[in-house]
Amino acid sequence: xxxxxxxxxxxxxxxxxxxxxxxxxxxxxxxxxxxxxxxxxxxxxxxxxxxxxxxxxxxxxxxxxxxxxxxxxxxxxxxxxxxxxxxxxxxxxxxxxxxxxxxxxxxxxxxxxxxxxxxxxxxxxxxxxxxxxxxxxxxxxxxxxxxxxxxxxxxxxxxxxxxxxxxxxxxxxxxxxxxxxxxxxxxxxxxxxxxxxxxxxxxxxxxxxxxxxxxxxxxxxxxxxxxxxxxxxxxxxxxxxxxxxxxxxxxxxxxxxxxxxxxxxxxxxxxxxxxxxxxxxxxxxxxxxxxxxxxxxxxxxxxxxxxxxxxxxxxxxxxxxxxxxxxxxxxxxxxxxxxxxxxxxxxx
Numbered sequence: 001x002x003x004x005x006x007x008x009x010x011x012x013x014x015x016x017x018x019x020x021x022x023x024x025x026x027x028x029x030x031x032x033x034x035x036x037x038x039x040x041x042x043x044x045x046x047x048x049x050x051x052x053x054x055x056x057x058x059x060x061x062x063x064x065x066x067x068x069x070x071x072x073x074x075x076x077x078x079x080x081x082x083x084x085x086x087x088x089x090x091x092x093x094x095x096x097x098x099x100x101x102x103x104x105x106x107x108x109x110x111x112x113x114x115x116x117x118x119x120x121x122x123x124x125x126x127x128x129x130x131x132x133x134x135x136x137x138x139x140x141x142x143x144x145x146x147x148x149x150x151x152x153x154x155x156x157x158x159x160x161x162x163x164x165x166x167x168x169x170x171x172x173x174x175x176x177x178x179x180x181x182x183x184x185x186x187x188x189x190x191x192x193x194x195x196x197x198x199x200x201x202x203x204x205x206x207x208x209x210x211x212x213x214x215x216x217x218x219x220x221x222x223x224x225x226x227x228x229x230x231x232x233x234x235x236x237x238x239x240x241x242x243x244x245x246x247x248x249x250x251x252x253x254x255x256x257x258x259x260x261x262x263x264x265x266x267x268x269x270x271x272x273x274x275x276x277x278x279x280x281x282x283x284x285x286x287x288x289x290x291x292x293x294x295x296x297x298x299x300x301x302x303x304x305x306x307x308x309x310x311x312x313x314x315x316x317x318x319x320x321x322x323x324x325x326x327x328x329x330x331x332x333x334x335x336x337x338x339x340x341x342x343x344x345x346x347x348x
Contacts, residue, residue: 035116037149038142039063039098042114045180046101049188049314058198060189062100065197067133070102070111075133085132100197103138103187110138110159112187113135118146120153127164140185150177156185165183172344253316258297260312268299271317274303282311 006245032037047057054297062068067075076092086093097113104110112129117123121140130139139157144150167185172261175181204212253264265271267328279286285306298318303311 001027031116031147032118033097033142034118034146034149038144038151041149041179042116042181042186044097045186046099047188050191058201060101060193060195060198062097062195062197063199064096064098064101065199067113067130068096068100068111068197069101069134069137070109072194077129077132079132093129094104095126095133097126097130097139097211101189102193103189103196105138105187106160108160109190113137114141114186115139115141116144117141118144123154125154127157135159135162138187142181142185151181154185156159181187191338258312258314260314262314262316264298264316264318266317268301268317271301275303278313279303286311304333 043057043063044054045059046061048052048088050057052060069075069138074094076094079085080099095113098116099112099114101112102109103112105112111134113134115123115126115130117126120143123143127139129139136159137157138159140154141156142154142182143152151167152170153172155164156167157164171185174180175185195348236286255260263271264272265274272290275288279288282305287304288301289304289310290301294300298316301315302313302316305311
């Protein structure tokens with residue numbers, strides 16, 4: 001079914017109205033450098049008010065935790081009838097203020113929720129959600145420069161008057177001059193409070209970090225394509241032998257009609273492992289092929305490229321060497337040298 005131009009125009013207008021809703025137009029985004037700096041400055045100020053370290057303050061002041069009341073109860077955004085308001089996913093909206101803690105304001109304990117934004121639209125939307133979820137909390141929205149984090153504007157919800165007010169010029173100028181938010185904007189936290197909204201951040205052990213990073217590296221590096229009958233035990237055995245100083249008996253050979261680096265091994269396992277290693281070094285898509293009964297010459301392995309063509313060079317094996325001469329030596333001399341090496345290995 002092909003839509004008409006009128007139907008497309010109507011659908012476009014409907015989509016535009018949907019995207020203009022606050023939950024879409026002021027959707028949460030990753031904090032920029034200015035927001036991160038402003039939040040860190042506020043956290044250091046609150047740590048100074050408490051006389052504790054930054055790490056200890058993070059156990060008292062919730063950083064991006066789910067909204068809770070002064071008594072620790074979770075709250076969601078509700079409408080005028082008290083019905084939870086669904087978000088874009090259809091589930092109730094759970095506000096997550098940037099900083100949250102309990103403080104004494106005008107002789108009463110209040111929940112202080114702070115939102116730090118560089119977008120005025122996002123700040124207004126956050127304040128609407130906070131006041132609908134917890135009208136008895138003291139909510140603060142601060143607009144900061146997106147780069148240097150200096151405050152530019154903001155608003156405060158007063159739970160006693162049930163009204164909002166803008167930050168005064170005196171508050172903003174004093175904040176910029178001293179680098180410390182005034183107490184009228186950020187009152188000092190109550191000491192020895194237990195903040196249930198603090199996210200759990202158990203430290204990861206060094207071994208678990210290494211394990212996770214190793215798994216990530218392996219996941220990002222696809223395994224090279226190998227022969228269908230490849231065995232990890234063969235590679236393990238080869239590396240173990242190398243550690244002990246044992247090397248497979250092998251020799252380079254010249255075989256007329258077969259170009260490349262041809263090699264001979266004492267048994268098929270050594271030839272296969274050498275072929276697999278060279279195929280892996282060649283790159284993705286390279287594999288090995290086995291020719292146990294060639295029309296002429298000795299049984300051997302060879303490397304095959306991604307397009308199916310053979311890579312020059314063979315990996316011969318068997319009780320006797322290929323019929324032709326070794327590089328620079330007669331056939332008989334090569335056989336004697338192999339026999340001598342075998343005797344030395346047995347004697348050692």
